[in-house]
Amino acid sequence: MGLSDLFSASVLIGIATSGIRLATSYLYAAIGETFSQRSGVLNLGVDGIMLLGAFGSYYVVLTTGSQGLALAAALLIGMILGLFMAFVSVTLKAEQGISGIGLYLFGFGMSDLLYQKLVGTPRPIAGFPKLPIPLLSDIPVIGPILFQHNLLTYGAFLLVPVAAFILNKTTLGLQIRAVGQNPEAADSLGISVTRIRYMTVIAGSTLAGIAGASLSIALLNIFQQNLTNGQGFIAVALVYFGAWRPTGVLAGALLYGLIAALVLAGNTLGLIPRSVSDIAAMMPAIITILALVVTVSRVREPAALTKPYGRGE
Amino acid sequence: MSPNPADTLPRKSIEHLEMRGIVKRFPGVLANNHVNFDVRSGEVHTLLGENGAGKSTLMKILYGLYQQDQGDILINGERVSIQSPSDAIKLGIGMIHQHFMLVPTLTVAENVALGLRSSREPLMDLERVSARIHELSEIYGLRVNPDAYVWQLAVGEQQRVEIIKTLYRDVSLLILDEPTAVLTPQEVDQLFGTLRQMTADGHSLIFISHKLHEVLAISDRITVLRDGSLVGSIPTGEATRENLAQMMVGREVVYSRPIQAVEVGEPRLVLRDVSAISDRETKALSNINLEIRGGQILGIAGVSGNGQRELAQVISGLRPLTSGSILLDDQNIAGWGVKSLRDAGLAFIPEERMRDGAIKDFTVAENLILQEHDVEPYSHGIFLDFRAIAERCQELIASFNIKTPSQETTLKSLSGGNIQKLIMARELARNPNVLVASQPTRGVDIGATEYIHQRILEQRQLGTATLLISEDLDEILALSDEIAVMYEGEIVGIVRRGDATVEELGLMMAGVRPQPQAESA
Numbered sequence: 001m002g003l004s005d006l007f008s009a010s011v012l013i014g015i016a017t018s019g020i021r022l023a024t025s026y027l028y029a030a031i032g033e034t035f036s037q038r039s040g041v042l043n044l045g046v047d048g049i050m051l052l053g054a055f056g057s058y059y060v061v062l063t064t065g066s067q068g069l070a071l072a073a074a075l076l077i078g079m080i081l082g083l084f085m086a087f088v089s090v091t092l093k094a095e096q097g098i099s100g101i102g103l104y105l106f107g108f109g110m111s112d113l114l115y116q117k118l119v120g121t122p123r124p125i126a127g128f129p130k131l132p133i134p135l136l137s138d139i140p141v142i143g144p145i146l147f148q149h150n151l152l153t154y155g156a157f158l159l160v161p162v163a164a165f166i167l168n169k170t171t172l173g174l175q176i177r178a179v180g181q182n183p184e185a186a187d188s189l190g191i192s193v194t195r196i197r198y199m200t201v202i203a204g205s206t207l208a209g210i211a212g213a214s215l216s217i218a219l220l221n222i223f224q225q226n227l228t229n230g231q232g233f234i235a236v237a238l239v240y241f242g243a244w245r246p247t248g249v250l251a252g253a254l255l256y257g258l259i260a261a262l263v264l265a266g267n268t269l270g271l272i273p274r275s276v277s278d279i280a281a282m283m284p285a286i287i288t289i290l291a292l293v294v295t296v297s298r299v300r301e302p303a304a305l306t307k308p309y310g311r312g313e
Numbered sequence: 314m315s316p317n318p319a320d321t322l323p324r325k326s327i328e329h330l331e332m333r334g335i336v337k338r339f340p341g342v343l344a345n346n347h348v349n350f351d352v353r354s355g356e357v358h359t360l361l362g363e364n365g366a367g368k369s370t371l372m373k374i375l376y377g378l379y380q381q382d383q384g385d386i387l388i389n390g391e392r393v394s395i396q397s398p399s400d401a402i403k404l405g406i407g408m409i410h411q412h413f414m415l416v417p418t419l420t421v422a423e424n425v426a427l428g429l430r431s432s433r434e435p436l437m438d439l440e441r442v443s444a445r446i447h448e449l450s451e452i453y454g455l456r457v458n459p460d461a462y463v464w465q466l467a468v469g470e471q472q473r474v475e476i477i478k479t480l481y482r483d484v485s486l487l488i489l490d491e492p493t494a495v496l497t498p499q500e501v502d503q504l505f506g507t508l509r510q511m512t513a514d515g516h517s518l519i520f521i522s523h524k525l526h527e528v529l530a531i532s533d534r535i536t537v538l539r540d541g542s543l544v545g546s547i548p549t550g551e552a553t554r555e556n557l558a559q560m561m562v563g564r565e566v567v568y569s570r571p572i573q574a575v576e577v578g579e580p581r582l583v584l585r586d587v588s589a590i591s592d593r594e595t596k597a598l599s600n601i602n603l604e605i606r607g608g609q610i611l612g613i614a615g616v617s618g619n620g621q622r623e624l625a626q627v628i629s630g631l632r633p634l635t636s637g638s639i640l641l642d643d644q645n646i647a648g649w650g651v652k653s654l655r656d657a658g659l660a661f662i663p664e665e666r667m668r669d670g671a672i673k674d675f676t677v678a679e680n681l682i683l684q685e686h687d688v689e690p691y692s693h694g695i696f697l698d699f700r701a702i703a704e705r706c707q708e709l710i711a712s713f714n715i716k717t718p719s720q721e722t723t724l725k726s727l728s729g730g731n732i733q734k735l736i737m738a739r740e741l742a743r744n745p746n747v748l749v750a751s752q753p754t755r756g757v758d759i760g761a762t763e764y765i766h767q768r769i770l771e772q773r774q775l776g777t778a779t780l781l782i783s784e785d786l787d788e789i790l791a792l793s794d795e796i797a798v799m800y801e802g803e804i805v806g807i808v809r810r811g812d813a814t815v816e817e818l819g820l821m822m823a824g825v826r827p828q829p830q831a832e833s834a
């Protein structure tokens with residue numbers, strides 16, 4: 001095996017395909033976080049929500065075999081945790097960084113506890129099946145890369161234009177943007193800052209729940225302690241990387257997915273010596289952080305990000 | 314659930330709005346003490362009072378931003394409850410706030426559409442909004458470009474957007490909280506034209522301003538508040554500058570004082586061929602040459618936007634020069650950081666006091682000590698000496714007459730004029746060698762203006778070289794030894810006080826250069 005194997009057509013297609021598949025969970029989580037941050041709320045608890053969403057949906061598939069029910073469970077878990085996060089950071093006006101870390105620790109501990117109590121040993125499940133799109137999936141090169149994925153991956157990519165549309169073209173999106181930039185101005189025009197922030201935090205958390213499910217019942221088809229391995233935090237970073245725009249987030253998620261796929265391929269092909277494989281596994285994170293440092297200009301940051309709002313009475 | 318009165322009330326025009334016995338308490342302050350106030354359709358009713366008198370508070374209650382502790386609001390004789398701005402908007406009440414309520418990252422049209430139902434719900438209908446904005450700007454003579462981003466607009470334009478926002482909502486009563494504080498005289502004239510048209514259409518207007526000539530020009534009735542209580546209400550026909558000032562301050566106000574002669578010292582601030590560019594990368598200053606000696610006040614007159622802001626910024630280290638030099642007591646300070654400038658004896662009173670002059674979430678004490686916190690006796694090594702700080706702050710609060718419930722009050726709950734006094738106190742307390750004061754009395758009441766002027770003149774007596782930038786020509790004429798007029802980033806001319814009439818200065822402000830040859834001949 002040599003470096004030339006990496007550049008054969010089939011391997012490259014394989015890397016691109018798995019890059020897209022790996023980007024799925026990041027997309028759900030980061031697009032969700034984009035909504036929340038655009039309205040001015042930093043939700044650092046994404047990873048915890050993902051873990052609970054991942055476990056919940058995994059457990060439902062394990063016990064009922066229904067993927068539909070499992071997805072519904074992930075949605076519900078995300079919503080409930082989102083409601084909790086919104087209550088703490090919007091109504092109680094808690095420091096958002098701290099409440100997010102708290103939510104993460106809760107999700108981390110709770111998902112592991114439930115897993116130990118209810119499942120115990122690793123038991124694989126049948127995940128979402130591949131759903132090749134007729135005709136399109138037969139196109140050479142593009143077909144396998146883009147059109148031979150499972151439902152959740154398609155959903156994640158569809159979410160990008162939908163999110164961009166909501167933010168940029170609808171009255172709701174306008175309200176979200178205004179609340180994140182100048183909540184006082186929005187309030188003075190009769191917009192309920194609280195209502196908008198609850199909506200975005202809950203929607204964002206629901207998407208984080210689905211992000212978790214996309215790992216446990218559509219990609220890895222298993223659950224274990226700390227299944228997400230910090231993906232939720234990377235997702236928060238991707239929002240900054242994407243300059244709070246869904247298309248920017250998409251670019252970041254793809255970059256991340258591709259680098260991760262490249263490292264995986266390098267490992268399987270034996271190109272990466274054992275001694276450095278741990279370091280190689282950290283490459284995506286390292287490269288993303290570097291890219292973040294180089295590219296992020298905070299100019300576009302929502303001016304009211306992390307700032308609770310009250311009428312100043 | 315009981316229906317919200319604002320929802321059930323049929324929307325009709327406000328013939329008569331009345332506030333009765335309004336009481337509002339904040340921690341340590343009685344902001345409104347049994348205040349009665351009313352306004353009728355087609356009239357301009359002015360609310361007058363010193364900084365902190367409770368004007369904004371009363372209006373915020375009317376707009377649903379605050380809830381009164383006692384008292385009633387009646388529209389056309391019926392009691393209404395206004396729990397939030399959306400109730401107020403439904404009742405036909407609009408407000409233009411003392412600090413603009415615009416979202417800078419959105420366009421004009423988006424700012425106007427914000428919070429309204431669209432005709433294509435859930436999609437925005439910005440074309441329709443733009444069309445209506447065009448209509449309104451035609452009718453009321455308010456020039457705006459619906460597609461411009463608000464951050465690109467000058468303050469005067471932002472104000473027009475605020476007015477359009479309320480007209481778009483079809484308000485029947487409009488509250489204008491110090492709308493003229495940031496406008497040039499020409500813009501004030503335009504605004505008054507719009508306001509007269511609105512009253513002719515049957516709108517009711519509540520107007521707040523500290524400038525008495527404006528108040529006398531636009532209002533039908535004037536109500537004066539002092540320390541939260543009603544002093545009285547008079548028709549404008551019976552009002553004069555003197556009796557209004559008397560009502561506001563409770564004593565007689567001296568408008569102009571003779572300027573005492575002082576011994577003029579060495580040049581302390583010298584600008585040589587200073588050029589700089591603006592935020593929009595256009596030329597803001599070209600080859601400015603100025604010299605101010607100790608004990609001298611140089612006034613910079615001009616219509617705002619002609620480089621005054623940039624001039625203040627280059628001297629105070631907030632903007633780089635592209636060429637030239639600035640000498641402070643013979644040291645070239647071009648390119649120095651803010652801290653070294655302060656140590657060299659420069660004091661700066663910025664135009665945007667909330668952004669550049671003070672930290673609104675800090676307490677009064679913290680803001681007062683901001684620049685001295687790291688020197689003896691206020692700190693020893695890395696430790697702050699809170700006792701020394703408290704004593705110092707008490708002294709400054711007393712000597713500058715800052716109205717605040719305590720030192721621990723956060724700055725943002727002080728009234729605008731008191732924030733300005735706080736900045737003055739902090740800057741002048743160090744007895745600076747050079748003082749740069751930008752619009753030092755903007756939004757400040759007449760009592761405090763008189764006081765600030767007095768302090769600037771005292772500083773002159775002590776040998777400070779002062780650069781005074783102001784759009785208020787009266788202020789320039791009252792204080793300056795020499796007057797430089799700026800136009801499009803250049804100094805059009807420098808005249809000694811008394812050598813130029815207001816008309817001549819006005820011409821220079823429009824860019825017409827004086828002709829020295831004719832005089833010397």
Ligand SMILES: Nc1ncnc2c1ncn2[C@@H]1O[C@H](COP(=O)(O)OP(=O)(O)OP(=O)(O)O)[C@@H](O)[C@H]1O
Nearest residue numbers: 339344364365366367368369370726727728729730
């Ligand atoms: N949110 C608040 N919290 C605490 N105190 C407040 C608050 N808002 C206003 N105050 C206090 O109430 C008093 C009245 O303030 P207000 O802003 O109504 O004055 P104003 O007449 O509008 O003055 P200015 O001419 O300076 O704008 C002041 O003493 C102010 O410090």
Ligand SMILES: [Mg+2]
Nearest residue numbers: 368369411729
């Ligand atoms: Mg006020």
